[in-house]
Structures are given as C-alpha cells and as structure tokens.
Amino acid sequence: MRLKVRDIDIxxxxxLVAVMNKEDAAALDLHVMDRIKIRKNGRIETAVIDIAQSSxxxxxxxxxxxxxVISSLxxxxxxxxxxxxxxxxxxxxxxxxxxxxxxxxxxxxxQIVWDIVxxxxxxxxxxxxxxxxxxxxxxxxxxLLLTKxxxxxxxxxxxxxxxxxxxxxxxxxxxxxxxxxxxxxMAAAGYFMPKTSSRxxxxxxxxxxxxxxxxNVTFPIKKMKEIVLKTNGCIVWGGSLNLAPAxxxxxxxxxxxxxxxxxxxxxxxMAKKHSVSSTHILIDIPVGNNxxxxxxxxxxxxxxxxxxxxxxxxxxxxxxxTNGKQPIGNGIGPALEARDVLWLLKRDPRRPLDLxxxxxxxxxxxxxxxxxxxGHKRALEILDSGKAxxxxxxxxxxxxxxxxxxxxxxxxxxxxxxxxxKKGKLVFIDNHLVSRIARIAGxxxxxGAGIYLYKHxxxxxxxxxxxxxxxxxxxxxxEYAKDVAKQxxxxxxx
Amino acid sequence: MRLKVRDIDIxxxxxLVAVMNKEDAAALDLHVMDRIKIRKNGRIETAVIDIAQSSxxxxxxxxxxxxxVISSLxxxxxxxxxxxxxxxxxxxxxxxxxxxxxxxxxxxxxQIVWDIVxxxxxxxxxxxxxxxxxxxxxxxxxxLLLTKxxxxxxxxxxxxxxxxxxxxxxxxxxxxxxxxxxxxxMAAAGYFMPKTSSRxxxxxxxxxxxxxxxxNVTFPIKKMKEIVLKTNGCIVWGGSLNLAPAxxxxxxxxxxxxxxxxxxxxxxxMAKKHSVSSTHILIDIPVGNNxxxxxxxxxxxxxxxxxxxxxxxxxxxxxxxTNGKQPIGNGIGPALEARDVLWLLKRDPRRPLDLxxxxxxxxxxxxxxxxxxxGHKRALEILDSGKAxxxxxxxxxxxxxxxxxxxxxxxxxxxxxxxxxKKGKLVFIDNHLVSRIARIAGxxxxxGAGIYLYKHxxxxxxxxxxxxxxxxxxxxxxEYAKDVAKQxxxxxxx
Numbered sequence: 001m002r003l004k005v006r007d008i009d010i011x012x013x014x015x016l017v018a019v020m021n022k023e024d025a026a027a028l029d030l031h032v033m034d035r036i037k038i039r040k041n042g043r044i045e046t047a048v049i050d051i052a053q054s055s056x057x058x059x060x061x062x063x064x065x066x067x068x069v070i071s072s073l074x075x076x077x078x079x080x081x082x083x084x085x086x087x088x089x090x091x092x093x094x095x096x097x098x099x100x101x102x103x104x105x106x107x108x109x110x111q112i113v114w115d116i117v118x119x120x121x122x123x124x125x126x127x128x129x130x131x132x133x134x135x136x137x138x139x140x141x142x143x144l145l146l147t148k149x150x151x152x153x154x155x156x157x158x159x160x161x162x163x164x165x166x167x168x169x170x171x172x173x174x175x176x177x178x179x180x181x182x183x184x185x186m187a188a189a190g191y192f193m194p195k196t197s198s199r200x201x202x203x204x205x206x207x208x209x210x211x212x213x214x215x216n217v218t219f220p221i222k223k224m225k226e227i228v229l230k231t232n233g234c235i236v237w238g239g240s241l242n243l244a245p246a247x248x249x250x251x252x253x254x255x256x257x258x259x260x261x262x263x264x265x266x267x268x269x270m271a272k273k274h275s276v277s278s279t280h281i282l283i284d285i286p287v288g289n290n291x292x293x294x295x296x297x298x299x300x301x302x303x304x305x306x307x308x309x310x311x312x313x314x315x316x317x318x319x320x321x322t323n324g325k326q327p328i329g330n331g332i333g334p335a336l337e338a339r340d341v342l343w344l345l346k347r348d349p350r351r352p353l354d355l356x357x358x359x360x361x362x363x364x365x366x367x368x369x370x371x372x373x374x375g376h377k378r379a380l381e382i383l384d385s386g387k388a389x390x391x392x393x394x395x396x397x398x399x400x401x402x403x404x405x406x407x408x409x410x411x412x413x414x415x416x417x418x419x420x421x422k423k424g425k426l427v428f429i430d431n432h433l434v435s436r437i438a439r440i441a442g443x444x445x446x447x448g449a450g451i452y453l454y455k456h457x458x459x460x461x462x463x464x465x466x467x468x469x470x471x472x473x474x475x476x477x478x479e480y481a482k483d484v485a486k487q488x489x490x491x492x493x494x
Numbered sequence: 495m496r497l498k499v500r501d502i503d504i505x506x507x508x509x510l511v512a513v514m515n516k517e518d519a520a521a522l523d524l525h526v527m528d529r530i531k532i533r534k535n536g537r538i539e540t541a542v543i544d545i546a547q548s549s550x551x552x553x554x555x556x557x558x559x560x561x562x563v564i565s566s567l568x569x570x571x572x573x574x575x576x577x578x579x580x581x582x583x584x585x586x587x588x589x590x591x592x593x594x595x596x597x598x599x600x601x602x603x604x605q606i607v608w609d610i611v612x613x614x615x616x617x618x619x620x621x622x623x624x625x626x627x628x629x630x631x632x633x634x635x636x637x638l639l640l641t642k643x644x645x646x647x648x649x650x651x652x653x654x655x656x657x658x659x660x661x662x663x664x665x666x667x668x669x670x671x672x673x674x675x676x677x678x679x680m681a682a683a684g685y686f687m688p689k690t691s692s693r694x695x696x697x698x699x700x701x702x703x704x705x706x707x708x709x710n711v712t713f714p715i716k717k718m719k720e721i722v723l724k725t726n727g728c729i730v731w732g733g734s735l736n737l738a739p740a741x742x743x744x745x746x747x748x749x750x751x752x753x754x755x756x757x758x759x760x761x762x763x764m765a766k767k768h769s770v771s772s773t774h775i776l777i778d779i780p781v782g783n784n785x786x787x788x789x790x791x792x793x794x795x796x797x798x799x800x801x802x803x804x805x806x807x808x809x810x811x812x813x814x815x816t817n818g819k820q821p822i823g824n825g826i827g828p829a830l831e832a833r834d835v836l837w838l839l840k841r842d843p844r845r846p847l848d849l850x851x852x853x854x855x856x857x858x859x860x861x862x863x864x865x866x867x868x869g870h871k872r873a874l875e876i877l878d879s880g881k882a883x884x885x886x887x888x889x890x891x892x893x894x895x896x897x898x899x900x901x902x903x904x905x906x907x908x909x910x911x912x913x914x915x916k917k918g919k920l921v922f923i924d925n926h927l928v929s930r931i932a933r934i935a936g937x938x939x940x941x942g943a944g945i946y947l948y949k950h951x952x953x954x955x956x957x958x959x960x961x962x963x964x965x966x967x968x969x970x971x972x973e974y975a976k977d978v979a980k981q982x983x984x985x986x987x988x
Contacts (some may be wrong), residue, residue: 133623
C-alpha cells in the first residue's frame with residue numbers, strides 16, 4: 001500500500017510510531033499496536049501503529065509519522081512511502097515466556113535487549129518485560145546474561161589497563177558527592193578511574209550536575225578515553241555516552257509505579273561498569289529513610305547478588321552497606337555541593353567532615369581491594385598533601401574547565417533561614433523533604449539553588465538556632481520552597 | 495501556572511494526555527507520566543503528561559492537549575488554563591500491591607476499576623495491572639469483586655423478570671452463529687433473553703456484524719429494554735451500550751502480547767451478563783485449533799471457575815466444553831452467516847446442520863436449567879413450526895429492520911473456488927487460515943465478503959471436488975485472498 005507522509009510533529013520519546021487512517025488500516029487488517037514496514041528509497045523501518053479515530057489528523061491515503069520515524073527514514077511531508085504488514089518482534093514471545101514464569105536463555109535475552117535498544121518495542125510491551133522480571137525475579141544467570149546483553153548492545157570504553165577502579169552509590173540520600181573526592185584521591189594514587197555519573201532524575205543534583213559547576217561533563221567516548229589516559233581519571237556524564245543504552249528505556253516505564261526490579265537494578269549498574277572495562281568495583285548501598293533500598297535485610301540480599309554477578313563477570317567487587325539516615329555533606333544542590341567538594345579537597349575548615357569520613361572509608365576499601373594496606377592513612381595523606389586537589393584540578397582542566405575558588409562558586413542570591421522552634425537534640429532529618437525543597441527552590445536547573453545544612457543527627461540544638469538555609473535564584477521559587485519548608489517537619493528536634 | 499491551550503489534533507484512544515514544554519515542566523518539577531490538574535471555568539480534569547523534546551510542538555507557555563482533554567474540558571485553541579501538580583491516582587498503589595503478589599480488597603479493586611473507566615490510568619499503568627493479574631492470578635473472591643466493580647462502574651439493564659436467559663460462546667472458531675438461532679427459539683418459548691453481542695475484533699464477523707446484515711444493532715439501553723419487553727429478546731451490539739466499560743480498555747493492552755488473564759476473562763464475561771440482569775447463563779467453551787482456550791484441561795479448569803463465580807453471583811450457570819476443531823456452519827463472513835441463519839430458521843434444505851445441531855443442544859441445556867424436560871424436542875418443534883423464524887422476524891422489525899429473504903442477502907459479486915488436489919478424507923481445517931482469508935477478502939467491513947465451506951471434517955473428498963468458495967466485493971482483495979489461499983493448506987485431505 002502506498003501512502004503519503006504526514007509529519008504529525010510530535011515525538012514518542014523512543015518507540016517508532018506511525019498513525020494510519022481507519023480505512024487504510026482495515027484494508028490491511030491492521031489493529032492498534034500492530035506493526036508495519038515503511039519503505040522509502042531503499043530504507044526500511046518497522047513502526048508500531050496507532051489508528052486515527054477521525055480523518056482530520058490522518059486522512060485516507062496518508063500516514064501520520066512521529067519524529068522518530070521522520071528522522072530514521074529521513075522523511076519529508078508528502079513523501080510517498082510503501083507500507084506492508086510486519087511481523088511482531090520475536091522478543092514479544094520471549095517476554096510472554098518470562099511473564100509465564102519460565103527462564104530466558106542467552107538468545108532470548110539478547111533479542112529483547114536488541115529490540116529495546118532499537119526502539120522496536122512499544123511502551124506497553126516494554127512494561128510487560130519489566131513487570132515479568134519484577135514478579136518472576138530473574139535468576140543470577142539471567143541477570144548476568146541481561147548485563148552482558150546490555151553491554152554488547154551499546155558502546156564500550158577499552159582501556160587495556162589493570163586495575164581499573166570504579167564505584168557506584170545507590171541513590172536516595174541528598175548530598176553524598178563521594179565520587180568527586182574518591183576519584184581525585186585514587187587517580188592521584190596512580191589508579192585508573194574512568195568514572196561516568198548520572199544527572200539528577202528526582203534528586204536535587206546528580207554527580208554530573210555538580211561536576212558541571214566546575215567543568216564540562218559531556219564528551220564522546222573517544223575524548224573520555226583521552227582524558228583518562230592523560231589524568232588517570234575523569235568525572236563525565238554517562239548520559240552523553242552510549243553505554244548500555246537499554247537501561248534508560250527500561251527506567252522510563254519503571255517510574256509510574258516506582259518499580260525497581262532487582263535484576264534490572266543489578267544489570268543496569270554492572271553493565272555500566274563493565275562497559276568502561278572496570279576490574280575493581282566498590283558498591284555503596286545506603287540504607288535509611290527514603291533510600292532506594294529500604295532496609296538492611298534487603299541491602300544484604302542485594303549485596304550477595306552483586307557479589308555473585310561480579311564474580312561471574314570476573315570482577316573484584318566489594319559492597320558496603322552504609323548509613324543513609326541523613327544527608328551526607330552540608331550543601332544540597334549543584335553549586336552548594338561543588339563548594340563542599342572544593343573545601344574538602346582544599347582542606348578548608350568549612351569542609352563537611354561526614355563526607356570526608358565516608359570518602360576516606362571508601363578509598364580504604366578500594367586500596368584493600370587492590371592489595372594496599374593502610375589505605376585510610378594513604379588516602380588521608382593524599383588529601384592533606386594537596387595532591388587530591390591538584391589531581392582534581394588536572395581533571396577539571398582536561399575536561400575543558402579552569403580553576404575556580406570555592407568562594408567564586410555562585411550560590412543563589414535569595415535565601416531564607418529555618419530556625420529551631422525549640423531546644424533539644426536533632427533526632428530526625430527527612431531526606432525526601434530536603435530533596436524536595438531543594439528541587440522546588442530550583443535545583444538542579446538553577447545551579448545555585450538548594451539547601452545548606454548546619455546540623456546533623458544527634459547534634460544539640462538551641463532554641464532559635466539556625467538549622468538550614470534555603471537558596472534560590474528566583475523569588476517565586478524561593479517563596480514556594482518557603483511554603484513547603486514551613487508546612488512540614490524537615491528537622492525534628494526533641 | 496497559567497498556560498495557553500494548543501490542540502495537537504490527535505487522540506490517545508482513552509487516557510487524558512497533555513504535553514508540556516520542557517522548561518514549564520521543570521519549573522513544577524514534573525516528569526513524563528506525572529499528572530497535572532487542568533482548570534478551566536470551574537471544570538477540572540487530571541491528565542498524564544508527556545514532555546515535548548523540542549519547542550516546535552509545544553513552546554514555553556503552551557499546553558499541548560490530546561482530543562480527550564479537549565472534549566472533556568470543552569477547550570479551544572489558545573484558551574488560558576490553570577495548571578497544578580496532581581497526585582498520582584490511589585489505584586497505582588493497589589496495582590503495585592497486586593504486582594507484589596498480595597490480595598486486593600473491595601475498596602482497592604473498586605478504585606482501580608473506577609480509574610480505568612474514567613481514563614485516569616496511562617497505558618503503561620494499565621499494563622502493570624494486567625500483568626499483575628496475569629502472573630499473580632486473582633482468587634475467586636478477587637475475581638468476584640472485579641466482576642461487581644465492572645458492573646457498578648457502568649450502566650445496567652433492569653428487567654425485573656425471572657428467569658432472564660443469557661449465553662456466551664468464547665471465541666476462536668469461524669462461523670458459530672448460535673446466538674441468532676438460540677435467541678429466537680428461547681424467546682419464542684416465552685423466555686426473556688436480552689442478548690448483547692460483540693463486533694469482530696480479529697474474526698471475520700462478530701454476531702453484531704452478522705445481525706447488522708438483517709437489521710440495526712446499535713441502541714441506547716432504554717430502547718434495548720423496550721425491544722426486549724416487546725419481543726422477549728434482542729440481538730444488539732454491546733459496544734454501543736455502556737455495560738462494564740472497563741473491559742474494553744483492559745483488552746486494548748492485552749492484545750500486543752495476546753495475554754488472556756483468566757480472572758479478567760471471567761470477570762469480563764460475567765460482568766456483561768450481570769449488567770443485563772441475567773439469571774440463567776449458558777457458557778460455551780469450544781476447544782480445538784486456534785480456539786481461545788487451548789486444551790480440554792484448561793477448559794475444565796475455566797468451567798470450574800465460571801461455576802464458582804456464577805454461584806457467588808447467585809446465577810444459575812451451566813458451562814459446556816464443545817468441539818472447536820472446525821468452523822460451525824458453512825458461511826463465514828457477515829452476509830454468508832446471516833444467510834445460513836435464515837436458511838436454518840426457514841427450514842431450507844441448504845441450512846447448515848452442524849450449526850442446527852449445536853443450537854438445539856444449547857437450547858436443551860437452557861431448558862434443563864429452567865426445569866423443562868425434553869428441551870431438545872421442544873426446541874426442534876419451535877424451529878420446525880416456523881415459530882422461531884417468526885420470532886426472529888419480530889425482533890428484526892423491533893430493531894428497525896424489515897423482512898429479507900435469504901436469497902436477497904447480497905453476497906460478494908467476485909469469487910473463486912478452491913478444489914481438492916487429491917482424493918481422500920478431509921482430516922484438518924485450519925480455523926486461523928479460514929478466518930484470515932475471509933478477513934483479507936474484506937470481511938467484516940465488506941459484509942458480502944467471506945468464505946463458503948462445502949465440506950466438513952471426515953467428509954470423503956473426490957479429486958477436483960469444490961472445497962470452498964471465497965467471496966469478495968473488490969478485485970484487489972479477491973486477488974490477495976487468492977494468494978493466501980493458494981500458498982497455504984487451509985484444508986488437508988489425506
């Protein structure tokens with residue numbers, strides 16, 4: 001069937017989608033969510049179809065196409081294209097199989113990941129996969145196959161070095177910018193650490209957002225390799241690289257129900273580490289309020305799984321279950337966190353000691369993994385000697401930035417303080433509310449927005465003492481943040 | 495936040511969807527699949543949001559809206575609307591609960607069904623519900639609650655009569671137009687039978703499509719009641735009524751994986767019967783090739799479940815497991831099936847005896863349920879006396895049609911015969927291919943298109959003898975049907 005293209009000027013956000021007129025669809029016996037092949041000048045693309053209810057949008061003889069189809073086939077409005085019926089992707093049978101509680105083999109998992117990466121599955125179909133893996137939890141072997149498939153259907157960074165260090169902190173607590181301290185320490189100690197980090201999705205800042213206050217974070221993989229070979233380390237945004245791209249698509253359908261299929265969490269993290277040829281991996285699982293992993297039992301179960309998958313991938317892996325009951329560091333939000341990190345690296349008395357303590361502990365664990373004793377002492381020496389700061393500066397410059405003094409980091413010009421209404425001990429900090437207020441104040445888009453905390457758990461508090469300051473760049477956002485901060489118990493003093 | 499409406503001229507097919515500009519979404523900390531409240535002149539509607547990747551479609555300050563939102567809020571292009579953050583529907587927590595393998599209670603199932611009926615759930619969210627019920631099969635009590643919730647969130651037909659008869663045949667075999675024979679027989683015997691039927695989704699004809707060859711099938715519920723009170727029976731299209739409307743929405747996300755969650759199949763059928771206040775229900779489960787229920791063990795398990803739910807709804811229920819190895823009747827396609835039915839009711843020698851036999855058996859079962867012995871004989875008397883035909887005529891007229899002779903039913907003007915290439919016994923008929931060829935020939939949209947079968951299983955076949963004729967209304971469709979018929983083994987003679 002020959003149809004004329006109608007650009008409907010909207011993006012599906014992934015899947016290739018085309019819209020047919022009711023009559024044209026009936027002529028080929030096609031239904032919503034069936035698939036067609038679209039041919040144009042020797043190019044062929046498969047798209048999932050939707051059927052227009054009125055002929056207003058897609059009249060008979062026209063084929064409405066979403067942006068993804070336009071760009072894949074290089075179409076223009078009114079181009080003639082040839083349409084035919086396409087088979088369903090093979091992976092639908094495999095997804096059904098998993099939903100039926102059966103195990104998937106290598107070929108099947110590979111096909112599913114290939115179809116995800118190439119946008120062959122609709123959101124509904126991908127949801128069935130996520131639901132299937134959530135209810136019929138994948139075995140370690142399946143998770144391993146999923147990890148490998150995610151790596152192979154994406155780009156990889158080949159360093160040909162040993163050891164290659166990596167770390168990952170599972171989310172949920174505000175601050176916790178350990179990467180920006182651990183990478184310069186380990187790189188200064190002579191180890192390779194090609195670190196990719198994420199931007200914020202639901203938090204006030206991801207490591208990539210914070211690093212961006214100091215330098216560029218978006219690079220092609222070739223440039224990332226140059227930076228690592230030159231400075232031993234890097235802190236770049238993983239989203240600009242094409243490492244294990246299936247992962248982001250899976251996450252997009254997990255959000256509505258806040259589902260975290262354990263096998264996908266494992267595969268996602270391990271695939272990203274495997275993609276940059278890491279050999280020694282430290283995983284940090286914080287457990288506390290609003291953390292991704294809800295309790296210690298869950299954390300230890302996850303730790304075991306990480307260790308199993310790590311062994312099967314022939315990685316050295318160490319998993320820490322850490323305290324996630326309060327934010328780590330004082331600043332929350334890109335600029336405030338970046339300032340904390342610079343203070344820490346420059347040994348400024350204003351540096352957050354809780355963050356320093358955690359980073360030193362993590363470094364000591366990494367040193368132990370590569371066979372170095374007294375790692376804690378060594379890491380502290382690297383920090384105190386200023387070598388870690390110099391290494392950070394070298395990385396910042398290699399990534400195209402220049403030296404910035406902590407004082408020159410621009411913090412939001414508008415602020416308000418929250419004081420304690422009573423005297424007592426700080427017994428609870430609501431991680432979720434801290435994040436939420438920082439976001440409402442403008443973080444991470446307004447880099448200077450966020451929260452600065454003066455107190456930590458168990459601190460003694462005087463009546464009227466400052467608990468935290470909220471910073472914003474615009475008045476409207478400050479007011480809104482103020483409302484939320486006043487209505488809710490962010491800090492509980494008792 | 496105040497935004498101006500931009501009609502993006504496309505329908506989501508159900509869920510209320512709005513598209514925001516990236517910057518506007520960030521200002522409210524909104525992500526894809528989050529929800530907003532849209533206010534306009536005192537009306538409020540909640541919509542799921544998508545975020546425009548470019549500002550081409552939805553510039554800052556605009557709100558792109560799908561057709562469903564336009565019509566619900568009566569919006570026009572450039573109308574100013576007020577936007578705020580909306581909570582997620584409560585039912586998402588309950589869907590997650592079911593996905594986690596826990597049982598749902600009445601309140602929870604009610605909320606889910608309410609949200610489905612009112613288009614509050616996105617396709618992805620609805621998919622999680624279907625997947626949850628598929629993998630964590632609902633208990634009989636949950637299925638009962640789902641059935642009742644489906645009924646209560648829809649319209650109902652109240653007849654205040656006893657008994658009220660209903661029947662349902664589960665799909666998969668071509669032909670099988672038992673409703674159009676059973677309803678006039680039972681109505682002629684003095685019983686109320688307010689029958690709603692479906693149109694074809696993937697078959698060459700649904701009962702509603704076939705009945706439409708003879709009369710109207712689309713009525714509001716009030717008119718349906720009038721027809722039933724006047725003639726004892728009716729055969730109308732269920733889709734035009736608002737009976738258990740959650741069902742169609744659920745089915746839409748089941749198609750891609752061809753999932754049939756048993757609890758939903760049960761709830762769907764029983765809800766539709768309960769909605770028209772049926773008291774005595776006959777269920778027909780054909781088992782054979784390409785039938786919905788794949789084997790006898792599955793059919794008997796389903797039968798048990800039907801009986802349990804039926805008892806709990808205080809219905810008299812009888813479930814038949816029947817032979818689905820071949821089409822029932824000779825004509826496949828709306829006009830050809832309607833002609834079979836008229837021949838049968840008019841006692842024409844050309845009538846399909848297999849369909850007659852099955853209908854008489856079903857009537858005998860219904861008679862037995864209402865305490866009448868010799869039901870088979872009574873049904874045959876009603877048929878032979880012409881009373882069933884007269885009752886059908888009365889129903890046809892009450893539904894706005896007029897008498898049509900079987901000979902005057904318009905069959906497709908183009909046709910080709912398929913002859914047997916060899917001599918032997920007919921050992922296999924491919925139900926799926928029969929349906930597919932009839933559809934490709936134009937059924938059910940071209941009412942006259944379809945297939946007429948001359949042979950049934952175990953018939954002796956001479957070489958060169960006619961096996962079936964394919965009818966079409968257009969040349970192109972006839973040719974395409976010919977290709978498929980020639981390339982594949984529709985009938986196997988051995």
